[in-house]
Amino acid sequence: MTHRGSRVLHVGSLSRVEGEGALHLRVADGTVEEARLRIYEPPRFFEAFLRGRAYTEPPDITARVCGICPVAYQLSACNAIEDACGVTVDGPVRDLRRLLYCGEWIESQTLHIHLLHAPDFLGCDSAIDLARTRRTAVERGLRLKQAGNALLELLGGRAIHPVNVRVGGFHRAPTPAELRPPAERLRRAADDAWETVRWAAGFDFPEAAVDADFLALAVPGTYAIESGTPAVLRADGTGGAFPVHDFLRHVREEQVPHSTALQSRLDGRRHLTGSLARFAINGRHLSRTALQAATEAGLGDPADGAVCRNPYRSILVRAVEVVYAVDEALRIIAAYEPPPRPYVDVPSAAGTGHGATEAPRGLLYHRYRLDGDGTVTDARLVPPTAQNQGAIEDDLLRIAQTAITEHEADDEELTRACERAIRNHDPCISCSTHFLDLTVERTRRPGEPPR
Numbered sequence: 252m253t254h255r256g257s258r259v260l261h262v263g264s265l266s267r268v269e270g271e272g273a274l275h276l277r278v279a280d281g282t283v284e285e286a287r288l289r290i291y292e293p294p295r296f297f298e299a300f301l302r303g304r305a306y307t308e309p310p311d312i313t314a315r316v317c318g319i320c321p322v323a324y325q326l327s328a329c330n331a332i333e334d335a336c337g338v339t340v341d342g343p344v345r346d347l348r349r350l351l352y353c354g355e356w357i358e359s360q361t362l363h364i365h366l367l368h369a370p371d372f373l374g375c376d377s378a379i380d381l382a383r384t385r386r387t388a389v390e391r392g393l394r395l396k397q398a399g400n401a402l403l404e405l406l407g408g409r410a411i412h413p414v415n416v417r418v419g420g421f422h423r424a425p426t427p428a429e430l431r432p433p434a435e436r437l438r439r440a441a442d443d444a445w446e447t448v449r450w451a452a453g454f455d456f457p458e459a460a461v462d463a464d465f466l467a468l469a470v471p472g473t474y475a476i477e478s479g480t481p482a483v484l485r486a487d488g489t490g491g492a493f494p495v496h497d498f499l500r501h502v503r504e505e506q507v508p509h510s511t512a513l514q515s516r517l518d519g520r521r522h523l524t525g526s527l528a529r530f531a532i533n534g535r536h537l538s539r540t541a542l543q544a545a546t547e548a549g550l551g552d553p554a555d556g557a558v559c560r561n562p563y564r565s566i567l568v569r570a571v572e573v574v575y576a577v578d579e580a581l582r583i584i585a586a587y588e589p590p591p592r593p594y595v596d597v598p599s600a601a602g603t604g605h606g607a608t609e610a611p612r613g614l615l616y617h618r619y620r621l622d623g624d625g626t627v628t629d630a631r632l633v634p635p636t637a638q639n640q641g642a643i644e645d646d647l648l649r650i651a652q653t654a655i656t657e658h659e660a661d662d663e664e665l666t667r668a669c670e671r672a673i674r675n676h677d678p679c680i681s682c683s684t685h686f687l688d689l690t691v692e693r694t695r696r697p698g699e700p701p702r
Contacts (some may be wrong), residue, residue: 274669276651277692283655286648287507288640301630306332306599306621307418313617313632314412319362322355322407323610324617324632325416326477330606331617332418334496338597343590344420345477346583347406351416352477352608353580354402357395357440358410359611360526360569360576363677364447365392368566371671372454388450391443395573398440401433402580420594427587434584441577445544448570452548459650460560462486463521463642465528466502468609474529474536474575476609482532483517484558490532496605498616502633515638523642524613524635525676526568531558538582541575562646562675569611569677599625610635612677636678643676 277285297316301309309328314321326348333340340348365388366378375381382389400410405425407413415422464486468479481501482492493501502522504513516522530545534553537545542554548567551557559568601623607616613635620629647669654660654668 274647275692276647276665276669278651278655281655283648283652286644286651288644288647298630298632301619301627304627306336306597306619306625306627309617309619309627309630310416310418311414314416316632316634318411319359320355320610320612321412322352322403322416323608323615325413326352327606327608327615327617328619329416329418330478330608331604331619332606332621333597333604334606335602335604335619335621336597336600337602338419338595340420340595343424343588344594346587347421347424347590347593349477350402350580350583351406351413353576353583354399354406356399356476356576356611357573357580358399358403360573361392361395361399361447363611364451364566364569364573365389365395368569368674368677369451369454371674372451372456372566391446395440395443395447398433398436398443398577401436405429405433417594419597420590420592422593424589424593426589430584430587434581437577437581437584441540441574441581444570444574444577445540448544448548448567448574451566451570454566456561456563458561459563459646459653461523461527461562461642461646463523463645464517465531466517466522466524466614466638467528467532468607468614469532472536474533474579476579478606478608481607481614483522484528484531485520495607495616496603498605498607498633499618499631502616502638504633504637513637514641514644515633516641517638521642521645522638523676524638526565526572526611526613527559527562528613529609530568530571531560534558537571537575538578540578541571544574545571562672565675565677599623612636613639639676639678643673643678646676647672 275287310325313324313328316324370381403410408415465484468475469482470479480492484490502515502517504515507514546552550559603620605618607614615635616633618631619627622628650668650672654665
């Protein structure tokens with residue numbers, strides 16, 4: 252590909268992610284000088300219309316932020332409100348929350364692996380195209396998703412925007428007998444999850460590495476899902492942690508001129524949250540089966556400090572996390588004893604509460620301020636995709652340069668490379684933003700005729 256003249260390329264929308272927006276690339280003399288992720292979605296006002304609502308309402312309201320990961324929003328809200336009111340939820344109710352979250356991990360990660368991400372590795376334009384040539388794999392993915400949805404339906408009341416979650420726990424807890432059918436699905440899903448790891452391990456992965464710091468929740472002795480302490484693994488290999496109530500002191504959001512969406516920096520650096528970060532920080536706490544899956548998939552042994560920084564291999568880490576979520580769900584069900592009550596009382600109190608959970612796409616943070624009668628006076632939500640946007644932008648700059656320099660990509664090939672780079676990170680853009688209308692600005696070399 253020769254890069255002569257100035258050209259502008261428009262692509263209507265990015266396929267196989269939720270949302271739409273724009274990418275502006277400036278290329279001069281074959282060098283990608285700038286990659287700007289332009290987000291133009293109007294504000295959704297969730298933080299604004301939470302103000303003035305009762306402290307019991309945020310779990311139901313914030314679930315509507317995302318139809319794919321509503322449990323993440325519900326439980327982050329519960330954690331923050333319970334923190335403000337000085338209440339801790341533990342025992343069987345806490346286990347049920349983790350079980351519900353396992354269901355969301357299974358269905359969401361499986362959706363991304365089979366229907367959104369795998370087509371990139373197999374030369375398919377869509378999941379429908381993939382189903383024509385690899386029907387067995389797509390059917391396996393749908394079975395896994397159904398296993399996750401079964402947990403959401405039982406514990407949450409329905410798979411999309413669950414209605415059984417409340418501050419302090421649940422409106423109703425399941426009986427052991429009600430957990431038997433989803434447990435049977437999960438036992439079958441364990442084989443499907445293993446097969447998914449083997450399938451994805453056979454993909455061809457381009458060489459790449461993200462240069463961002465990793466941020467994920469951590470809990471001693473377990474793979475953090477429904478709560479935890481923010482932990483950092485920096486690109487130079489050093490690490491640290493900070494209390495969740497200090498989150499906004501470390502993760503600073505800023506407005507960039509080319510986007511209506513805020514971008515974040517962790518202590519002044521780009522950072523990435525999500526499966527790669529969780530695997531790097533918590534991988535040694537995966538179940539025995541998931542550790543074996545990671546090793547066989549070529550990710551290395553997390554117990555020996557294995558870290559994956561290749562964004563293309565994120566599909567493998569997600570597959571390993573599905574193996575873990577199935578294992579963990581079966582463990583919780585096997586040990587389940589119904590609680591005396593499905594919730595603990597959470598009396599209203601004046602205060603500020605902070606809560607975070609690990610959505611499939613990464614760390615999700617909520618902060619609420621309550622007055623004495625339990626009215627929300629202020630709300631702050633920081634979704635994982637908004638945190639990841641800066642790192643994705645840096646990734647796009649590098650990948651676009653590689654496509655031009657090493658593969659002489661034309662505009663169509665460059666667009667595919669950028670879209671694929673974004674799908675590596677599984678952005679839920681409508682949680683905070685939309686994507687993709689692509690503009691490529693090229694400057695010709697002096698003395699060369701226009702293209």
